[in-house]
Amino acid sequence: MTDLFEFKNNNETNNAAPPKSNVPEFSVGDLALSLKRTLEENFGHVRVRGELSRVSIAGSGHMYTSLKDDQALIDAVCWKGVLNRLSVRPEEGLEVIVTGKISSYPKSSKYQLVIESMELAGEGALLKMLEERKKKLAAEGLFDQGRKKRLPFVPNVIGVVTSPTGAVIRDILHRLQDRFPRHVIVWPVLVQGTGAAEQVARAIEGFDSLPDNGPITKPDLIIVARGGGSLEDLMPFNEEIVARAIATCKTPIISAVGHETDTTLADYAADYRAPTPTAAAEVAVPHRRDLMAQILDDKKRLLNGLNRLLNESRHKLEAQGARLGDPSRLLENKVQNTDFLGQKLEQVFKNFIQTKDAQLQRTAARITHPRHQIDQANQRLQNWSDQLLKTRTRLTEKKLDQLNSYARLLDSLSYEKILKRGYVVVRDTNDKPISDPNAISDAQDLQLEFADNKRVHVQSQ
């Protein structure tokens, strides 16, 4: 109600304005200055949340920008001296909470926010900013694996960029002492808050630019370390200046920032990211005891290797020697071969002779002595003559028998024989046998002949 009433009142007052004499008349300059004063009095200390827009740093070193949200936009300026101390590096699109005052620039009467400090608007905004920064640096190739340098196996001098007090340096030194004591040079830096990023970057560049043979031995390994903390605490190690210093450093760098779960842009840029400072020391140097053991083992293997080689060579030699053979044995073999062949030769020769002998025997058997031939001829002659003799006898006997038979036949056929059987031969007086009975006349004398030539004269009647 009161507001309404006052509003009405104001309206009435305004409505009652037309008589101009009641209103004081300002010069433009007065009004501008008055406005400026009013603004600075009423808005002398404000905290404004918004997104940075149109960030530009003029040649003078002052930064001109705007803060905006989805409804409005306010110009803002950050003087050079303040800009360098800001814990946040202003970037386009960054969501920030800015502390400062509203003022106006009388020459144009445009009001602006004069930034005195700046912080990121919450973790989400911070992470978003980091993500974008990371993308940007990655696109430049700062995190490329190809850029990563190999860490020395055993560094001679280790440069440590960290706070000279506190647990971090103590942890690193202790772990180094345990594993492999080394020459350590600490470059003390602020590890959080305003200016920390610049100090860290400068320390890295400082180590890297030490002359090789200067009074200070140049480290051949750098450890950039910081203990755990909030995201804001770790911010220096997310700054571009640190990431770039690490990426361009020619000396190999191990980063160990925060706890294991924290990963800063420094970690991405480093050649090796150790989860903790202690782990960084472990990565930096091998365990001396292990190396000692390894060397002892190597020595043993060296000796064994040589011994085995010698043994193998000896065995090979012996084996080859054995294969070479005993010369006398070789000779024995030869002798045996000769003996064998000799025996064989003898045997073959004997067989040959025997064969030939048999042949000779066979052939010789076919040759006969002349005497033998004569004997044989005699024999044959004898045979034949015997044969002949036998034949002759047989022939004569045969003839004799024939003769005898003929004789007997003749005998039997003789007239005397007939006479003996009673027959007579009739004959005439002239002694002539009469065979024809008709030829006999009655008056004729006959003679009868009987056997044994007995004759009887028969006279006619």
Place this chain on the structure above:
Amino acid sequence: MNAATPVETLSFEDALGELEGIVKTLETGQTKLEDSIGQYERGIALKNHCEKKLREAQAKIEKITVGSDGSVSTAPLDPPQ
């Protein structure tokens, strides 16, 4: 690894690497006998060199001090307890 490099000039890592190489070569038994003796001798020299390097290891802790003119110098740092 160049066998002609004097052992004394080798870094620990190079010496150890060469020692390992010699050990492996000898273990394969592929080496010529004369070479193997040379290798053994060099292996022993490398081993002694490595041991010496390991014995020499000692802590020395310094702190960088940046002067007003930007020059750097070192001073011993007492390790924080």
